[in-house]
Amino acid sequence: MLERPIAGALALAAVLCPSAALAATPEDIARGYAEQAKQAASQFSGFSGARGKAFFESRHGGEWSCASCHTVNPVDPGRHAKTGKPIAPLAPAGDAERFTRLDKVEKWFRRNCSDVLDRACTAQEKGDILAYLMALSQGARR
């Protein structure tokens, strides 16, 4: 029972500490989620881009999916579904600044999972999405 709060506190410290938040790579951030997912479920068997893609495009019973704003080709720019404001591409292949700051990544997962799923995303879900987005390349569009 004691290990969970400590892990949570460490994760929180990583989010709050600017030096940890700056200059990360998408791989660093995915590794962090893998650590958290292992803590949450001992049978954790890695992330799946295919699962991430399905999750990304599902409305999860609500009004929006991730793709509603980020499109089904996240290498391309998106548009806010409500305000129409342009959104830079979400996949690192479309915008090299994506997934390079943990504090920013966590802020947007917090907000957007709340909007799309009405709950927080698990580390497994975040890692699956990251695996999907990191595998996309500029040329490969469906």
Place this chain on the structure above:
Amino acid sequence: MNARRRSTVQLRSRVAKAVAFAAVAGILLSPGAIAGGHKLAAATNAAWKSECGSCHVAYPPGLLPAASWRAIMAGLDRHFGNDATIDAATGAAIEAFLVANAGRDRSKPPTAEPILRITETRGFRHEHDDVAPATFESPAVKSAANCGACHLNADSGRFSEREIRIPPSQP
């Protein structure tokens, strides 16, 4: 009335308003007043610009009174239907900026609760009374909250009459 005719009429009405505005501006303008949007560009703040500007135009603080900004910042978990929560330190800094540069409360009679939508303020309604509802609802505009659809330099806080292009209602 066809679209071109309508925009000509709108333009004439805008020119007339601009002249009238210029005539009274010297008397009515006070520092920080909304006054047709001409004073809105002055105040800026990096956290406000990047945080508020990620999903919509970073609405200039002068467009709402201080009580409205406080209420908005207290309700970011349900921000017009979206989660816009922010860490406490950044939120406090943005709120201080908004409150310091807020507009006057011009509602008559004063509203019991602070107005949360800029589009419901007297200032906004007065400035846009010549814009047809169909224009706000057209696909290119989507909503009256989408300042940048017509105000070409809304992102820079510039809302002058010269910097307006109303997209045609029918594509």
